[in-house]
Amino acid sequence: MGLRIEKVSKTYGDKKVVDSISFSMEKPGVYGLLGANGAGKTTTMRMILNIIQKDEGEITWNGKKVCKDNVRFGYLPEERGIYGKAKLYDQLMYFATLKGMKKAEAKEATIGWCKKLGLEEYLYKPAEQLSKGNQQKVQLMIAVIHKPELLILDEPFSGLDPVNTKIIKEIIMDLIKQGTYIILSSHQMAVVEEYCQDIVMLKQGKTVLQGNLNEIKKSYGRNNLLIETYQNIEGYIPANFKIIDKKANGYEFKIEKEEDAQKLLETLVENKVVIQKFELKEPSLQEIFIDKVGE
């Protein structure tokens, strides 16, 4: 069951933009596709949707080819694009019908979604009158209007204000509850950490990290030490502690062994330092990303 991507590759000219990527989604949820710009994320997504032909490998949905007849899929491209001159209602109806909905269903869905996203007043206006954020909501509507089983979101939050980000987050949460398989690509690691159980990280078309996000983090070990205090404790810090972050109310260190943290805590307590918070953490996805993809 679900989506399987097996050893998929794509070459443009003499550049291998996607190099033998494999991953699978056995159950509904969000799969994170991470990587720097030009890592091959969009190409991978387009290959999954069968709008770009892969050179090698296999992509299947429940054992069958991914195409309109076998799976209802939705796609939110990274580059936003809607018909500027066409009325919102007309183009939503157009795409809904193309995606196989009957006229009555399409109408209901169109009006329903516009109400949900607060775009009712624009329903019969040309789409170019909408703000950029609203146009993005329209694009998302087009991607999800036909209740897709497989949804691919390429940078769904770029350029959105906090209010609209919240609205779209809620919609994604709803879709997960409804059992949608979602592949999400984002540069915002906080977003990915929030949704994705599994991730694959690409660097120049190659997989550099893959698997369950919690396990990946665990494998990194709890090497981040967070101490919140208003006192200066720098005199007690061993030489092998690396300061990652220094704030008004504390520090974040990179340490080598968990035992070192224990020793520091004992020293601090002995010296009667007042500590608000003392926490050993796994690294954030941001750090992992920079570690794997950076340099």
Place this chain on the structure above:
Amino acid sequence: MKDMITILKYTIKENVTKKSFIITTIILMLMIVLVCNIPNIVNTIGGEEKEEQSLKYVLIDHDNIIGNDINALVEMGKTINWEIDINTTNTDEAIEKIQNNEIDGMLEVLLDEETKSAKLKYTSNGSIYVDDQSIINQFISMIKTIQINNILKQANVSPESLNIINADIEYETKHLQDANDNSGIAMAASFILFFAVYFYGNYVAVSVSSEKTSRVMETLVTSTTPRNIILGKTVAMGLVGLGQMLLLIFTAFVSYKLFIPPEMDIISSIMGNMNINIYSILICLIYFILGYTVYAFLNAVTGATVSKVEDLNSAQMPVAMIALISFYLAYFTATVPDSSASKFASIFPFSSAFSMPGRILAGGVASWEIIISIAILLVTAVLLAFISIKAYSGAVLHYGKRLNIKELLKLSKEK
């Protein structure tokens, strides 16, 4: 198929509700109505003064040559809008009237003492309008007729003979060879077809490239297949074009019937000369559809190769060159319909749509020529459809530098 119809309907709606399309159509319709009204406009502007202001002349018959027939002459003058005054007999008085612009001229009929024949003296203020030689000629012939009749009467010629002499000679013309040159029709037909085929084909390129530029394309290709998109669009634009053309032709027909005065109806006589029947109209329609299809597919691919609408013009150059050369080939061979160049033009798939309809309307094309020409055009259209669907699929998601033919072929193979 269902998707294709959805795209077709949407494209038609999108295009016919466009302001530019509606305005262009209305302007063209108004122009047709205006052109058909030119005779009426000319009549109302120029005609009125002419009719109201008849020419006024004083006629002085010094030697009583016209005699009793002078009243007949006045009547005759009325038929050509002359007002002839026979009551003024004083030359000086008449000249004064001319100088005061009360009359246009003075005609004096005298007897030539030597030859004993009539002599005419014409005095006017010298304006070109009044001094028309044809006016004087008409007058001369009137006097001459009167004089001849008088002499014949004196010679006791019977009234019957006089009637025969005075009767107008009827004449009729008959051409052993068809002197009416139909190449004008063929040229006009190739002109109209070229514009229709090229203009509406161009719409397809603009539509495809604007979808690509606005990035709607990505959403569109994930909603349906490239094949449906390209076919739906092409057929839709063809129908829009056909609809607009039929509307314009209908407008032309109605306004022609309504506004053109019957005496100016030259088209009917030309049409009478043309080979117009249901069959030839149907053939013309087929040529429009197939010719349009060929160019529309080429345009769809062109539209798909560019990432910016600004690049479209330069990308269209090759297709435009093919179209222009083909059009000129058809246009100039229209004057020599039996030449081998003309035969080539009506069989070559890129020019046959511009060449053949005109030749068929002008008459004299063998059925086998038409069949071969349509067959070649049809095969080309189908072939181009296949190629362009492939090329289109390869090119629509390519952004960046404009694709050249080599890259295009490579992308099409990959797809």
